[in-house]
Each structure stands twice: as C-alpha cells, then as structure tokens.
Amino acid sequence: MTEINKSSQQNIKESNMRMVFGLIHKNEIISRADIKKITSLSATTVSSLVEELMQEGFVVECGMKQTSKSGRKAVMLRINSDGGFFLGMDVIKNAVIANLCGLDFEVKESIKLPIEEGQAMVMVMLHAIGRLTRGRKILGITIGIPGVIDPKTNSVISSTILDEDDANDMYLLLKQAMPNVNIYIKNNSGLVALCEKEFGCHNEINNLVSVDIDDGVGAGVLIDGAIYDGNGFAGEFGHMSVDFNGSRCSCGNYGCLELYASIPRILDRTKTNSLEELRNKIDDKDKKVLSDLQLICRAIAFGINNIVNLIDPELIVIGGSAPLLGETFLDMIREYFEQISLIKNKNIVFSNLTVNPVALGAVRYAFNMTFGQ
Amino acid sequence: MTEINKSSQQNIKESNMRMVFGLIHKNEIISRADIKKITSLSATTVSSLVEELMQEGFVVECGMKQTSKSGRKAVMLRINSDGGFFLGMDVIKNAVIANLCGLDFEVKESIKLPIEEGQAMVMVMLHAIGRLTRGRKILGITIGIPGVIDPKTNSVISSTILDEDDANDMYLLLKQAMPNVNIYIKNNSGLVALCEKEFGCHNEINNLVSVDIDDGVGAGVLIDGAIYDGNGFAGEFGHMSVDFNGSRCSCGNYGCLELYASIPRILDRTKTNSLEELRNKIDDKDKKVLSDLQLICRAIAFGINNIVNLIDPELIVIGGSAPLLGETFLDMIREYFEQISLIKNKNIVFSNLTVNPVALGAVRYAFNMTFGQ
DNA sequence: TCAATTTGTCCAATGAGTGAACAAATTACA
DNA sequence: TGTAATTTGTTCACTCATTGGACAAATTGA
Numbered sequence: 030m031t032e033i034n035k036s037s038q039q040n041i042k043e044s045n046m047r048m049v050f051g052l053i054h055k056n057e058i059i060s061r062a063d064i065k066k067i068t069s070l071s072a073t074t075v076s077s078l079v080e081e082l083m084q085e086g087f088v089v090e091c092g093m094k095q096t097s098k099s100g101r102k103a104v105m106l107r108i109n110s111d112g113g114f115f116l117g118m119d120v121i122k123n124a125v126i127a128n129l130c131g132l133d134f135e136v137k138e139s140i141k142l143p144i145e146e147g148q149a150m151v152m153v154m155l156h157a158i159g160r161l162t163r164g165r166k167i168l169g170i171t172i173g174i175p176g177v178i179d180p181k182t183n184s185v186i187s188s189t190i191l192d193e194d195d196a197n198d199m200y201l202l203l204k205q206a207m208p209n210v211n212i213y214i215k216n217n218s219g220l221v222a223l224c225e226k227e228f229g230c231h232n233e234i235n236n237l238v239s240v241d242i243d244d245g246v247g248a249g250v251l252i253d254g255a256i257y258d259g260n261g262f263a264g265e266f267g268h269m270s271v272d273f274n275g276s277r278c279s280c281g282n283y284g285c286l287e288l289y290a291s292i293p294r295i296l297d298r299t300k301t302n303s304l305e306e307l308r309n310k311i312d313d314k315d316k317k318v319l320s321d322l323q324l325i326c327r328a329i330a331f332g333i334n335n336i337v338n339l340i341d342p343e344l345i346v347i348g349g350s351a352p353l354l355g356e357t358f359l360d361m362i363r364e365y366f367e368q369i370s371l372i373k374n375k376n377i378v379f380s381n382l383t384v385n386p387v388a389l390g391a392v393r394y395a396f397n398m399t400f401g402q
Numbered sequence: 403m404t405e406i407n408k409s410s411q412q413n414i415k416e417s418n419m420r421m422v423f424g425l426i427h428k429n430e431i432i433s434r435a436d437i438k439k440i441t442s443l444s445a446t447t448v449s450s451l452v453e454e455l456m457q458e459g460f461v462v463e464c465g466m467k468q469t470s471k472s473g474r475k476a477v478m479l480r481i482n483s484d485g486g487f488f489l490g491m492d493v494i495k496n497a498v499i500a501n502l503c504g505l506d507f508e509v510k511e512s513i514k515l516p517i518e519e520g521q522a523m524v525m526v527m528l529h530a531i532g533r534l535t536r537g538r539k540i541l542g543i544t545i546g547i548p549g550v551i552d553p554k555t556n557s558v559i560s561s562t563i564l565d566e567d568d569a570n571d572m573y574l575l576l577k578q579a580m581p582n583v584n585i586y587i588k589n590n591s592g593l594v595a596l597c598e599k600e601f602g603c604h605n606e607i608n609n610l611v612s613v614d615i616d617d618g619v620g621a622g623v624l625i626d627g628a629i630y631d632g633n634g635f636a637g638e639f640g641h642m643s644v645d646f647n648g649s650r651c652s653c654g655n656y657g658c659l660e661l662y663a664s665i666p667r668i669l670d671r672t673k674t675n676s677l678e679e680l681r682n683k684i685d686d687k688d689k690k691v692l693s694d695l696q697l698i699c700r701a702i703a704f705g706i707n708n709i710v711n712l713i714d715p716e717l718i719v720i721g722g723s724a725p726l727l728g729e730t731f732l733d734m735i736r737e738y739f740e741q742i743s744l745i746k747n748k749n750i751v752f753s754n755l756t757v758n759p760v761a762l763g764a765v766r767y768a769f770n771m772t773f774g775q
Numbered sequence: 776t777c778a779a780t781t782t783g784t785c786c787a788a789t790g791a792g793t794g795a796a797c798a799a800a801t802t803a804c805a
Numbered sequence: 806t807g808t809a810a811t812t813t814g815t816t817c818a819c820t821c822a823t824t825g826g827a828c829a830a831a832t833t834g835a
Contacts, residue, residue, distance in 0.1 A: 033425075033441055035441050035442060035443050036413065036417040036418050036791095037414065037791085038414065038821055038823090039821090039822090040409065041409040041791095041822060041823080044409040045409050045823090060782080061783065062783075065782095065783095069408060070408050072784080072824095073783090073785085073786095073823075073825085074824075076783065077822090077823090093831095095832085097780080097781065098781090098834095099779070099780045099781070099833040099834070100780040100782065100831075100832055101780080101781050101783085101832055101833095102782080102831070102832070103781080103782060104783080236632060236633070250712070252625055257625065257713065259609060259714030259715060259716075260714045260715070260716055260745075262711075262744070263714040265711040265712070265714075266712060268711045268744050269711050269712060270644065270704050270707065270708060270742070271643065271646045272645055272647060273644045273645050274647065280744045281741065281742055281743065281744065282707060282742040282743070282744070284645075327646065331643050331646045334643065334655060335712075336712060337635070339623070339636065339638070339639060339642060339708075340630065341632030341633045341634065341635035341636040341638075342632060343633055368654065369643070369654055369655040370655070371635070371638055371641050371654065371655070372635050408823095409823095410822085410823065410824095411790055411822070412790090412791090414791060414792080415790090415791060418791090418792090433813080434814065435813055438814095443792080443793090444792060444794070445793095445794095446792075446793065446794085446814090446815080446816085446817095447792055447793075448814090449815065468801085468802095469813090470813095471802075471803090472801065472810070472811045472812070473800075473812025473813065474799065474802095474813045474814085475800070475801070476812080476813060477814080
C-alpha cells in the first residue's frame with residue numbers, strides 16, 4: 030500500500046512557526062505586533078509561537094522601540110545567532126573546506142584540511158566535523174560533492190574525486206559520528222545555485238541557473254527556489270553540445286561546451302599561461318586575444334541560449350573563475366546572446382559572491398531544510 | 403508589507419479531503435476502511451470527509467463487497483463521474499477543439515469549430531464554451547494556446563496564431579462569460595507533458611520532457627509533477643541549437659533543431675510528400691531514405707542529450723506526428739543518443755496517446771488545480 | 776490629567792482530528 | 806445451529822492550534 034502524508038494540527042503549527050521564524054530572520058528586528066500584521070495570525074498565536082522560539086533559544090528579545098505614532102513601545106525580537114549552528118562543507122580534489130555558521134550565516138569558524146595521497150577522504154571529513162562541532166548545538170550538516178547523489182538514499186553514485194569506498198560509506202560513517210544531526214549530501218553545483226539565490230543580491234529570484242566555469246564547466250539549476258537534481262545528473266552543462274560536427278569529448282559527445290569554455294581550454298586557445306595574464310591582455314585590448322575569445326564567448330552564448338530555450342530561467346549567473354576575466358568577457362557573451370536569442374534582454378551576470386559558494390550554499394541548504402526556505 | 407500565507411485548520415481539512423478524493427479517484431472503488439489504512443487518518447475523520455464529498459456529489463456509494471477474510475462487508479465508494487465537469491480546449495491555427503469531461507476523464511462531448519478568415523478567435527471559443535457547458539456543473543476550464551502566457555495575470559504575451567486583440571482580452575472575456583468558474587490559460591506544450599504523465603501509462607514519473615515534432619518542434623517540461631513554464635518561454639526546444647556553425651533560423655539563432663527535425667524539413671530532406679509515403683519507405687528499408695534520416699535522427703539525439711545534460715528528466719516522450727514514422731525512426735534516435743550520452747539507457751519513447759493531448763491535458767490541468775494532483 | 780492609541784496577555788470558544796466504545800454484519804468452527 | 810472472532814463504520818468525549826474579545830500596561834497628545 031502506498032504511504033501518503035496526512036495533514037494534522039502539528040503541520041499547521043510547524044508551518045506557522047517557520048513563517049514567524051522566517052520573518053524575524055529576514056527583518057533582523059521586528060515586534061510581535063508587526064508579525065501579527067504581516068502574517069494575519071492572531072496576536073495570541075504570534076505570542077505563543079514566539080514564546081516557543083525563545084524557549085528553544087532561536088529568538089531573543091532585544092529592547093523596546095517606538096514603532097508607531099502613539100501608544101506603547103514594542104518589544105523587539107531578533108534571531109539569536111548563536112542559537113544553533115550549521116556546518117557546510119566543500120569537498121574538492123585534494124582538500125576539505127568546512128565552514129561553521131550561526132543562524133545569521135556569519136562564518137564563525139572555517140578550516141581547510143588537505144587530503145594526503147592515499148588518505149581516506151571520509152576520515153578527513155570526520156576530522157573537520159569533530160573540530161568544528163565540539164560542544165555546539167548543531168542543527169544540520171551539508172556536504173557538497175562533485176558527483177551524482179541518489180537523493181533518496183544520500184549515497185554517492187559516482188564522483189570524479191571519490192574512490193568507491195569513500196562514496197559508499199560516506200553517509201553512514203558521518204551519520205554514525207553525528208547520530209542526532211541531519212546530514213545532507215548534495216551535488217556542489219546545486220549548492221552554488223542556492224547560494225546565488227540566497228546571498229547573491231538578486232532580489233527574490235526563484236528560477237535561476239548558475240554556470241560555473243573552472244577546470245570543468247557545470248551548472249546548478251534552481252527551480253521555484255529549490256535545487257533541482259533531476260535524476261541526479263542535472264547540471265552537466267559542460268557536456269551540452271553546441272556543435273554536433275565538433276571534436277569528440279572524453280564524455281563521448283561531440284562539440285561539448287567544456288571543449289571551448291573550461292579555463293584550461295580558454296588559456297590554451299588564447300595562448301596565455303594564467304588568468305591574470307589573460308585578464309591583463311583583455312584589459313589592454315590585445316587584438317589577438319580578443320579575437321581568440323570570440324569563439325569561446327560565442328560557444329558560451331549558444332550554451333546559455335540553449336538553457337534559456339529549454340527552461341527560461343529568470344537569471345543566469347556566471348561564476349567560478351570566469352568573473353576574474355572582467356566585464357569585457359561578459360559583454361562579449363551578452364552580445365552574442367542578443368544576436369541569437371529568441372528572448373531578448375535576458376539577465377546574464379557575473380557572480381558577485383566573495384565567499385566559497387559551495388560551503389555557504391551547503392550551510393544554507395541545511396538551514397532551509399531545518400527552518401523551511 | 404509582504405503578504406504571507408498562514409496555515410489554519412481549513413488547510414488541514416482541504417489537504418486531507420484532497421487526499422481522500424485522490425485515493426477514491428485512483429482506486430476506482432475503495433472502502434472507508436481501506437482509506438483509513440492507507441492514509442492513517444482515523445476512521446472518524448475518513449467518514450466525515452467522505453460524507454462531505456458525497457454531499458457535494460463528487461463521490462457515491464456503490465454496493466457492498468467482501469474485502470477481507472472474515473468480518474462485515476465494506477461499503478464501496480467510487481467517483482461520481484457526472485459530479486462535475488471540466489472543459490479543455492486546444493486552440494490551433496484555424497480551429498478550436500473543445501472537450502468536455504466528467505470526473506472520470508471520459509470525453510462526454512467534443513466539438514471542433516473552424517475559425518473563419520477574419521473571425522475573432524475569442525468569439526469562437528466563447529461559442530464552444532456556451533455549447534458544452536449549458537446546464538452542467540462546470541468546475542474548471544483550461545485553454546491551451548501556442549504562445550507565451552504570463553502565469554500571474556493569465557494574459558497572453560505573444561502567440562503565433564492570436565492577433566493582439568484576441569491575446570489581450572481573452573481571459574477577461576472568458577471570465578465575463580463564466581464568472582463563477584476558474585479559467586486557466588496555459589501553453590499547449592506544457593499541457594501535452596502533463597497529459598503524458600497522467601494518461602501516458604508511464605507509471606509514477608514526475609520529471610519528464612515531452613517533445614512534440616510537427617510543423618514546429620516544441621517541448622513540454624514537467625518538474626515534480628507540475629508543468630514548468632519558467633518565465634513563460636520554457637519549452638522552445640525547436641530553437642535549441644545543435645550546430646553553432648549551422649544555417650540561420652528565422653528566430654535569429656543558428657543550427658536550430660527545428661531546421662532539421664520539423665515535419666516539413668524531414669519530408670523535404672527525404673524528398674517525400676507525406677508521412678505515409680515516408681513511413682512506407684522506411685518500412686521498405688529504402689536505403690536512400692534511411693541515409694537521409696541519419697542526420698535528422700542525429701540532430702534530435704543531440705537535442706535530447708542536451709536536455710538530459712541540463713535537467714536529466716526520468717523520461718523523454720516523443721509525440722506529435724513523429725510516432726507515425728514507426729519504431730525504426732525511434733531506434734535510430736536512441737542509437738545516436740547512446741553513442742554520445744553521458745547517461746546511458748535513458749528512457750526515450752514514442753507517445754502512445756490516441757487522444758488530443760492538448761485538450762485532455764487541459765482538462766487534467768483544471769482537475770489538478772481543483773482537486774490537487 | 777485625561778483621551779486615544781498601541782502592545783501583548785488571558786480566557787472562553789471554534790473546529791479538525793483522535794481513540795475508545797459500540798452496534799451491525801459476516802466468517803469460521805465446534 | 807450457535808457462538809467466537811473479525812471487520813466495518815458510527816457516536817462521543819477529548820486534545821490541540823487558532824481565534825476574537827476583554828483587559829492591563831505603556832505611551833503620545835491635547
């Protein structure tokens with residue numbers, strides 16, 4: 030028999046509690062009366078929900094403030110940033126980066142542990158978790174991995190950087206170490222997309238694609254505010270083809286975007302040795318380099334246009350190392366895009382995040398799973 | 403101030419009511435006791451919800467049946483197929499096709515009204531609505547349109563077949579004629595995708611893309627069981643490029659899939675005059691035709707692979723006129739796909755629907771909006 | 776100083792869901 | 806045939822989240 034989720038009074042309370050918490054979180058400081066006005070919950074309900082949030086240590090009162098022309102001052106409420114902590118991890122080829130954040134998403138502590146040759150990756154992760162979580166109220170942990178994860182079982186199906194043992198046992202070993210904490214394993218590209226939505230200063234955009242240009246080319250897809258994984262393989266943007274007569278890629282496809290637009294390929298084609306050198310030549314308007322970049326930017330524009338023609342997101346954010354190349358590079362992409370696109374004036378921007386977007390996205394993911402987006 | 407939706411007891415009831423109705427609908431006949439077991443609602447609640455559904459005329463009792471080894475027979479429940487009606491419309495270049503269905507989705511009545519030169523399309527639609535709805539309890543109407551619709555206002559932003567007046571006033575005029583009925587205006591490709599999910603015999607698949615190959619090439623995107631419109635332009639699959647060195651398309655892009663895979667282009671390239679002729683030549687293993695089809699099928703495979711690398715749906719359903727070409731055609735596409743894909747054994751099938759998928763999808767959309775999916 | 780306003784708590788009432796008790800219907804078996 | 810066991814579905818008293826009204830406290834303005 031199928032299991033179905035019935036609704037009960039607990040659902041109402043949880044949902045309203047999340048809403049109230051979300052409001053306090055978003056508004057920095059707010060009074061019970063204003064929460065009542067915004068939510069149209071009754072004063073009684075607001076008071077009782079706030080009371081419970083204070084009991085749990087998530088919310089604190091912070092003085093009185095005049096909020097209207099006349100009448101009694103209001104007691105202001107704010108998040109207690111130390112009321113609970115989330116841990117977000119970015120697992121890369123030879124290191125594990127772990128950030129610990131409070132409820133205000135400020136990074137309280139951050140460590141980067143190298144992974145030595147032959148060392149089991151999971152052990153390094155456990156070490157990082159041990160160091161950051163000691164004695165703290167941990168509400169959730171998210172691990173960002175380059176690879177395919179089965180969303181149902183949390184198991185890593187395939188990854189370019191994990192060996193089989195690491196992939197198989199990861200979730201269980203982590204869960205064993207932190208049995209009372211929710212642990213999420215997510216593809217890193219999706220976390221970047223979430224980070225862009227939540228911290229990228231794009232206001233209230235819920236459908237976006239983040240394009241990551243680095244050693245490889247990937248994409249994170251955000252739909253209705255949530256990371257979209259498809260069957261686990263969503264976001265393999267680097268292996269979208271823009272030329273079915275192009276050369277063969279290691280993935281088996283022909284004319285993949287990654288063959289044009291990964292950083293190594295870009296350096297190769299422009300005959301430069303580093304991003305700094307390339308950036309300087311772009312800024313110096315080096316004719317040869319600008320001409321070499323044409324094909325690259327055109328390929329990227331075709332890739333983005335293919336995304337737009339399929340899922341028409343509100344925003345495309347280009348991140349990874351690409352922003353280091355400067356606005357000229359972006360403008361070239363935009364120009365090609367406008368030439369070929371059915372939908373004009375699409376919002377295509379560089380990421381303006383200065384933090385590690387995987388680790389911070391990971392923290393935010395755990396937060397959203399705990400408190401609702 | 404932002405408006406936010408609070409939860410109340412009414413939400414619980416509505417949600418549970420939908421669940422119970424959905425169960426009865428899905429199981430054809432079922433007893434209160436079985437509903438209790440499946441939902442884990444209390445017997446009291448099940449009885450009271452069923453009572454209300456019967457009052458509204460959506461559900462009827464239909465005799466007793468032994469459902470277990472021993473004990474009292476159970477009173478069986480089923481949907482009252484005449485308890486309410488939905489109207490779904492497929493608006494094409496020169497005609498309006500309207501289907502009226504009861505709660506069992508059987509087509510009770512269907513009409514196709516031609517649109518004469520110079521006639522206002524909305525008038526024809528109103529005429530169809532008038533004829534089919536008279537004296538019936540209408541629960542919802544969905545109009546399927548080839549074009550871009552603003553999901554917030556229900557207004558048609560652009561369409562290849564509607565003139566400006568028709569596009570602007572459509573929703574308001576329809577609403578005026580049927581003020582008490584919910585009216586939805588949706589892009590036709592999305593409705594096809596929904597129809598495939600609900601009636602295409604693909605069990606429990608919630609992420610799929612339907613590819614429509616006809617005069618044009620389009621796609622409907624279904625994500626988590628719901629039609630995904632993006633900003634309104636999602637599904638312009640025909641203008642995905644597979645060759646950035648290809649010839650220019652009327653849309654401004656180069657190497658669009660539509661230049662290879664629309665039915666007119668297919669007939670053109672294979673030098674045949676009709677789909678029947680082409681089908682016969684394929685079945686006769688005409689070497690020339692099979693060779694001409696290679697490029698077409700390869701282009702389609704590249705397009706599908708691009709979809710898969712971006713959103714990795716569980717299933718790709720190819721519909722429109724393409725299934726008339728037979729399994730050989732599909733196998734050629736699959737073969738090319740396997741050669742180039744990162745993700746193997748993707749489910750790519752022909753549509754097996756024999757009904758008008760836009761009109762039926764439209765009915766289902768209105769149903770889902772009323773009773774929840 | 777008093778009226779008006781605003782904040783936030785207390786209290787009785789509403790309504791959705793629950794579990795226990797129970798009557799009715801049916802099978803199994805002595 | 807009669808009785809025990811099982812199953813179905815209803816009635817009733819109870820729980821819990823939310824609500825609206827009453828009310829006290831705090832504050833402004835006249």
